[in-house]
Amino acid sequence: MGFTWLDYYELDELFSDEEKMTRNEVRQFMEQEIKPHIIDAFHHEKPLDVRELTLKMGRLGIIGAFIPREYGASGTNYVTYGLICQEAERVDSALRSLIVVESALVMYPIFRFGSEQQKRKWLPLIARGDAIGCFGLTEPNHGSDIASMETVAKRDSDRWIINGTKQWISESSVADFAVVWARTEEGIRGFLVERGTEGFSQSLQSRKGSMRAGDVGELAFSDCRIPADNILPKSAGIGSAFSCLNIARYGISWGVVGAAMDCYETALNYTKERIQFKAPIASFQLVQEKLVKMLIEITKGQLLSYRLGRLMDERKAKPPQISMAKKNNVAMARACAMTARELLGANGISLDYSPIRHMANLEAVYTYEGTDDMHTLILGRDITGISAFEGAKSPKSGNKGD
Amino acid sequence: MHSIVCVKEIPDPETPASAFAIDPIAKRAIPAKDKPPVISPFDEQAVEAALRIKDAKGGKVTVISMGGPTAEKILKHTLAMGADEAVLLSAPEFEDSDSFSTAYVLTQAIKKIGQFDFVFCGRQAGDFDMGQVGSGVAELLGIPSVTLGKKIEPQDGKVRVERAFPDGYEVVEVSMPALITVSNELGEPRYAPLKGIMAAAKKKVPVWNAQEIGADASKIGCTGRHTSMLKLFIPVRESKVELIAGENEEDTANKLALKLREVKLI
Numbered sequence: 267m268g269f270t271w272l273d274y275y276e277l278d279e280l281f282s283d284e285e286k287m288t289r290n291e292v293r294q295f296m297e298q299e300i301k302p303h304i305i306d307a308f309h310h311e312k313p314l315d316v317r318e319l320t321l322k323m324g325r326l327g328i329i330g331a332f333i334p335r336e337y338g339a340s341g342t343n344y345v346t347y348g349l350i351c352q353e354a355e356r357v358d359s360a361l362r363s364l365i366v367v368e369s370a371l372v373m374y375p376i377f378r379f380g381s382e383q384q385k386r387k388w389l390p391l392i393a394r395g396d397a398i399g400c401f402g403l404t405e406p407n408h409g410s411d412i413a414s415m416e417t418v419a420k421r422d423s424d425r426w427i428i429n430g431t432k433q434w435i436s437e438s439s440v441a442d443f444a445v446v447w448a449r450t451e452e453g454i455r456g457f458l459v460e461r462g463t464e465g466f467s468q469s470l471q472s473r474k475g476s477m478r479a480g481d482v483g484e485l486a487f488s489d490c491r492i493p494a495d496n497i498l499p500k501s502a503g504i505g506s507a508f509s510c511l512n513i514a515r516y517g518i519s520w521g522v523v524g525a526a527m528d529c530y531e532t533a534l535n536y537t538k539e540r541i542q543f544k545a546p547i548a549s550f551q552l553v554q555e556k557l558v559k560m561l562i563e564i565t566k567g568q569l570l571s572y573r574l575g576r577l578m579d580e581r582k583a584k585p586p587q588i589s590m591a592k593k594n595n596v597a598m599a600r601a602c603a604m605t606a607r608e609l610l611g612a613n614g615i616s617l618d619y620s621p622i623r624h625m626a627n628l629e630a631v632y633t634y635e636g637t638d639d640m641h642t643l644i645l646g647r648d649i650t651g652i653s654a655f656e657g658a659k660s661p662k663s664g665n666k667g668d
Numbered sequence: 669m670h671s672i673v674c675v676k677e678i679p680d681p682e683t684p685a686s687a688f689a690i691d692p693i694a695k696r697a698i699p700a701k702d703k704p705p706v707i708s709p710f711d712e713q714a715v716e717a718a719l720r721i722k723d724a725k726g727g728k729v730t731v732i733s734m735g736g737p738t739a740e741k742i743l744k745h746t747l748a749m750g751a752d753e754a755v756l757l758s759a760p761e762f763e764d765s766d767s768f769s770t771a772y773v774l775t776q777a778i779k780k781i782g783q784f785d786f787v788f789c790g791r792q793a794g795d796f797d798m799g800q801v802g803s804g805v806a807e808l809l810g811i812p813s814v815t816l817g818k819k820i821e822p823q824d825g826k827v828r829v830e831r832a833f834p835d836g837y838e839v840v841e842v843s844m845p846a847l848i849t850v851s852n853e854l855g856e857p858r859y860a861p862l863k864g865i866m867a868a869a870k871k872k873v874p875v876w877n878a879q880e881i882g883a884d885a886s887k888i889g890c891t892g893r894h895t896s897m898l899k900l901f902i903p904v905r906e907s908k909v910e911l912i913a914g915e916n917e918e919d920t921a922n923k924l925a926l927k928l929r930e931v932k933l934i
Contacts, residue, residue, distance in 0.1 A: 284869035287748060291860050327862035340862035 272527045274565045277572055281345070288342070289349040292328060296357045304358045305617050307479035311472060314479050316364060316398060316440045324395025328365065330373035337377065338390030344578035348520035348571055355521030356528045359627035360480030362521035367436045368392055370513035372399030375445050375456055379498040379506055384458065388443075400441035402432035402459075402485045403507055409434075410640050412447075413504045417487065419448035419457060424494050426450075426457060428465075428487040434634065438483035439470035445498070446485065447507050456498035456506060465490030476630040512588050515635050516578060519591035520571045522599035522631060523564060525624045529599075529606035530560045532620055536610050547609075556609055560602045567595040586648035593641035600628045669727035669822065671718035671786040674774050674805065675711035675746060677739040678795040680704065688902070695900040697795070707742040710790025714850040716857035717820055718788050719750045725822065728752040730781055734762055734773050740873050747868035748860035755781070759877035761889045769892030771804030776881035778809065786827070787847040791816055799849070806847035814840050818853035 271289075278286060299322060300314070307314050323329050332347045333339035347369065355362035376388050391397035408415050417430025428448055435444075443460045459466050470483040498506075534557055537548035547553050570591045577583035603625035607614040615622055632638055647653045679688075680703045687700040699705065707715075718729045731746040733739045734757040743754035757777050765773065778787060787809070792799035799815075806813030818837060819830035827844055830837045832853040860868070878888055886892060912927060914920030928934045 282869065283744070284866050287744065287860070287865045287869060288862055291748070291862075291865060295859050325861065326859050331862055335863075340866070342862060342866065346862070 272530060272561070272564060273568075274561060275569065277568055280572065281349075285343075285346050285349055288346050289353060292326070292350050292353040293356070295322075295326060295328075296353050296361070300361060301357050304361075304479055305623070307360075308358070308623050309478075309617055311474065311478040313440075313470070313481040314360065314364075316437060316481055317395075319361075319364065320368065320395035320398055322395070323365070324393060327393070329395060330369040330377075330389070330393050332369070333373050333377055333389060333393065337385055338393040339373070340393075343575075344516065345572070345575035347517060348575045351517040351521035352524035352527075352571075354524065356524035358479050358623065359521065359525060359631055360477050362517070362524070363436050363477065363480055366514045366517040366521070367401055368399060370517055371401035371510050372445055374513050375401075375498060375501070375506070375510045376458075378509065379456055379501040380458075381495070381499050383495075384498070388458075397442045398437055398440055400435050400437040400444045400485070401510070402435055402444045402446040403511075404432060404434045404634075406431055406433045410637060412507070413454070415447065415449055415454065417446070417448040419450045419455065419497075421450070421494070422491070425491045426494060426497060428457065428459065428490040428492065430487050432485040434471075435483060435485055437481050438485055439468050440481050441468065444468075444485055446487070447501075447504075448487075453503045454501075454507065456501035457492060458496045458498065459485075459487070459490060459492055460496075463490055463492060476626045476628075478626070508585075511635055512585050515588050515592040516574060516583070518631060518635055519567075519574065519588070519595045522595045522628065523567045523571055525628060526560070526564045526567065526595075526599040526602040529602045529621045529624055530557070530564055533557065533560070533606035533609040536613070536619070540611070553609060556605050560605055563598045564602065567598045570594055584648075586645050589636065589641040589644040592636060593638055593645070596628065596632050597638060599624070600632055603628055669721055669725050669785040670783060671721055671727070671729050671788055672778055672781060672784045673711070673714050673718045673729060673731045673746070673751070673788045674801065675715065675731055675733045675742060675790070676708045676793050676795075677705045677733065677735045677742050678708045678793060680706045681709065681794050690900055690902060692899075692901060695897045697900075705738060705742075707745060708790050708794040710792060710794060710850065710852065712746075712790075712857045713852055713854050714788040714790045715746045715749055715751060717817065717848070717850045717854055718786065719858065721786065721820065721822060722750070727785070730754070730784075732757060732774060732777050732781075734758070734765070734770060734777075737875075743873050744868045744871070745860060747871055747873075748864040749858055750860075750864055754871075754873045756873050756875045757877075757881065758875050761878050761885065761891075764890035764893070765888065766893040766895045767798050767800035767804055768894040769888050769890075771801050771808055772887045772892060773878075773881065773883060774801065775805050775808040776883045777876060778805070780876070780881050785822070785845050786820075787811075787845070789847065789849045791849045791851045802847055802849040809845075809847070811845050811847055812842040813847040813849070814842055815849045816851045817848040818851050820848055820850075 327340035328350050330339045331342040332344055335341035351362050354365050373389055373392050376384055405415055419426045419428045443458055446457045446459050447454055465488045467486045537553050538546050540547045574591045603621050606621035607625055610619055643654045679697055683700045683703045689698040691698055722729050729751040731751045731754045733743055740756055747754050757773055789802035803813050814829040816831045817829045818832040821828045825844055826841050827846055828841045830839055832851045912924045914923050
């Protein structure tokens with residue numbers, strides 16, 4: 267209730283009461299219910315209890331918030347979804363990942379490309395937190411160049427048979443089902459594969475240096491036979507998968523602003539209290555310069571996401587505009603985390619302070635959902651009309667992960 | 669069943685000591701910059717108690733608050749939690765009320781609302797900790813009151829209330845309608861779901877002034893006070909360090925224990 271946030275340009279005047287109330291409530295929830303557990307989860311690389319979390323978040327209605335109410339969700343606008351992401355990632359990127367995966371990468375593809383039966387079955391379950399999904403797109407050999415995916419689905423009378431491997435999948439080990447993208451004779455299509463299906467295995471990856479509080483792992487399909495009805499009937503080509511990624515990238519652009527705000531606030535409080543040379547270190551010009559730079563960059567990031575959110579709500583946002591916000595804000599948050607870590611001196615390397623955890627997490631965020639470089643090329647193509655992706659066909663070029 | 673809940677807006681109890689200030693002349697707390705006021709935590713639990721009865725038995729929940737225009741925010745929060753209606757009692761004449769004049773204004777508003785089965789209040793306000801308003805309202809309404817409720821079970825025109833104590837609880841039964849002050853042992857208040865927030869944002873919160881609740885001008889605000897604030901100040905906290913020395917570890921521990929007993933810490 268009594269929270270404030272970094273709002274140097276008085277953005278609060280632009281948010282509706284509903285948006286502000288949601289932000290405050292979600293922040294209180296994250297602070298009280300999740301933040302106390304995050305350091306241990308990160309330290310021991312023991313994922314948060316996703317099932318308990320989704321049930322709690324489901325009661326609040328923050329999973330797939332922008333999906334219409336007729337499917338059991340809250341039916342908010344995209345700005346509200348952005349604010350939810352901001353408050354989640356203020357605590358930890360893994361938490362925001364969970365919300366974005368369930369909302370943009372599981373519920374959205376079912377809503378957009380699923381049959382009415384699939385929507386009625388899955389969307390209310392996920393919205394309530396009674397079911398957890400994951401999104402299988404990235405592969406061991408195909409990240410940015412996902413259009414060359416190796417996972418295949420072949421039709422065999424009333425079944426689809428899937429073979430392949432998906433890697434770096436959030437909520438992989440805990441998911442009740444996966445939205446899986448596979449190559450078919452008619453192009454890339456989306457499928458729903460339920461836990462326990464023969465030939466489908468889910469595993470958790472360990473020894474990560476980033477997203478250590480998150481459930482991240484692998485999905486493997488070995489002659490995995492699923493009912494023909496489990497195809498997402500309206501999915502058509504890699505563009506369908508990318509449309510989900512755009513909703514996720516938009517959420518990330520807000521989320522990382524939350525991480526950056528937490529780093530800034532931590533650094534500001536610390537430097538005002540830390541005494542060196544008989545004065546708070548915030549009184550030194552070199553420290554002030556760093557704080558001010560963070561403040562300016564965060565404020566610019568807030569404005570980008572805010573405007574993008576309104577464009578999303580007016581159904582006018584273009585994918586390159588989403589790329590700009592994702593690219594700018596993640597790089598901004600990454601720099602803020604490093605600066606905050608530096609301002610905390612030796613204490614900056616302790617997990618008792620959040621910046622180093624955000625710093626490690628943001629390395630994953632910088633790379634997933636389109637690397638910083640890939641978003642540069644998307645923007646470059648948009649302003650020049652010339653695609654620089656063609657070089658990717660060269661056998662010498664490398665993959666950069668999705 | 670119809671429950672009416674009285675809530676109060678207070679300075680955020682999480683305000684750091686360094687940001688807390690008072691005006692000793694006006695004898696008021698100065699709101700901390702960047703720390704918006706909040707609903708008194710015990711009052712939020714009173715809302716939760718009313719909502720649990722609504723969940724179990726049906727009916728409706730009306731929330732009222734006496735305060736300035738900013739108190740609309742806490743009322744919207746209670747609407748988002750699941751309350752059905754809210755009313756803000758706000759007028760310049762209500763300022764500088766004490767527990768008695770506050771109880772009088774709340775009572776007048778409750779009488780205007782009409783029929784009710786319960787009035788809920790927090791066990792005490794989170795700022796001044798008086799704990800008097802609830803019982804005052806019950807007295808003015810002429811209904812039984814039970815304080816420190818941690819579990820409330822209405823049945824057959826009566827209500828059974830578990831009253832919380834540090835080392836246990838007692839069970840009290842009173843007739844309805846009744847006023848119950850709610851203690852934190854009731855359990856955590858619910859978060860407001862997004863659908864509740866969206867509905868609350870659209871609801872209007874009516875504002876009633878002294879005339880609209882038929883209040884006697886001599887009984888409200890500073891005129892109606894039965895108490896006067898003589899002094900308001902931030903106590904100066906002093907701390908001193910005493911090093912306990914001993915011949916060995918055991919001797920030091922013994923001396924430390926004796927010292928702690930001497931200052932009644934153990």
